[in-house]
Amino acid sequence: MDKKMKLGLHTYTLHLWGLGQNWGIIAEPRPKEMTLMQLMDKAVEWGLDGLHITGCDLESKDEKRLKEVRTAAGERGLYLEYNFSLNEEFDPRLTDSIQDGIRIAERLGADIGKISLDIRRPRPLYGSCFHPAVMRQLCDVYDEVKAALPLLEKTGIKLALENHTETYADEILWLIDKINHPLVGACVDTVNSMGVLEDPVSAVEKLAPYAFANHFCDHKLDRDQFGIRFHGVALGDGDIDCVRVYNTIKKLSPTDRITFEIEWDMGDDPLEVARQKEMDACIKSIKYAREVLGIGK
8 A cells, every 4th residue: 555655844954044953063053043833833834744853943951841842743733753963063952862862752742763873983984884993883872772772662762873974874774783673773864875975875775674764855966176065955956866765765664754854055145045045945845745756645
C-alpha cells in the first residue's frame, strides 16, 4: 500500500530569522525576528504537519517552557521532533547529553530525538571513514546511547543518529548495527554527505531503511577557477535529484514524514534582503513538495 507522506519544516530553514541555529556564528547570535509560536502559526497557514525544532527555538529548556511549547503544538495539531547535538561547535544552545535530549523530547510531546554526533575528524576529510581517531569518538557515542536505552524504552522516544556534515553513512550504520535496538535508527540528511566528499544519493540509499527522520535538502554546486562550493537553495533549484531521493525515502524508510530544510546562503546580500529571499525559498519549497513530489496527496 502506497503510504501518504506528511510534510514538516526544520526550523533551520529560517535561520536568518533567528530560528534553528546560528551555524558558524560564535559571537552574538542573531536576534529573533520570529518566535517559535509565530512559526507554529505560519506552519498552520502553510498547511504543514509538524516542526523539527532545536534548543535555539525553545529559548529555555525548563519545565514551564517545554509544557508551553507542547501545548501550543497540540492546539495547532502539529507534531514535534527534537533536534539536538552532542557537542555543537558554534551554538551551545543545541548541545544536550543523550539522556537530557530524550527527556526534553518527551516533555515536548515529541516522538523523535535527533542527534548530531559532532565528530571531529582528522585531515584530510576524504578517505577517513573509520579512522582510528573517529572510531574512538564513535565508541564514546555507543557507550552513551547504550546507557540511555532504558530511558528510551521507558519513554518510547526514537533516537535518530544523523549523517551530519562530518560523518559518513557507513559510520552511522556501524553504530546502529552495534547498538542493535529498535528505538535507535538514523536521520538521513540528503546533502550532508558532501561535507565528507560522499555521494549523497548513495548515502540516502544506505541510510533510508533505518531512518526514523530526515532532513530533506537541496544544494547547488558552483565551480570556478578556485574549485567548487555548494550552498543551500529551494527544493528543486539545486543539483540533488529530489524526486529520486524522495522516492527512495518514501519506499525504504519507516517514516511517513518528510522534513524539508533550506540552508540558505545569504552571500553578499544585506541581512534584511537575505531574510526575505530565505522566506521566499521556504514557501517555494513547500509548493515544490506539494506539486512536484506530491507530498500530502
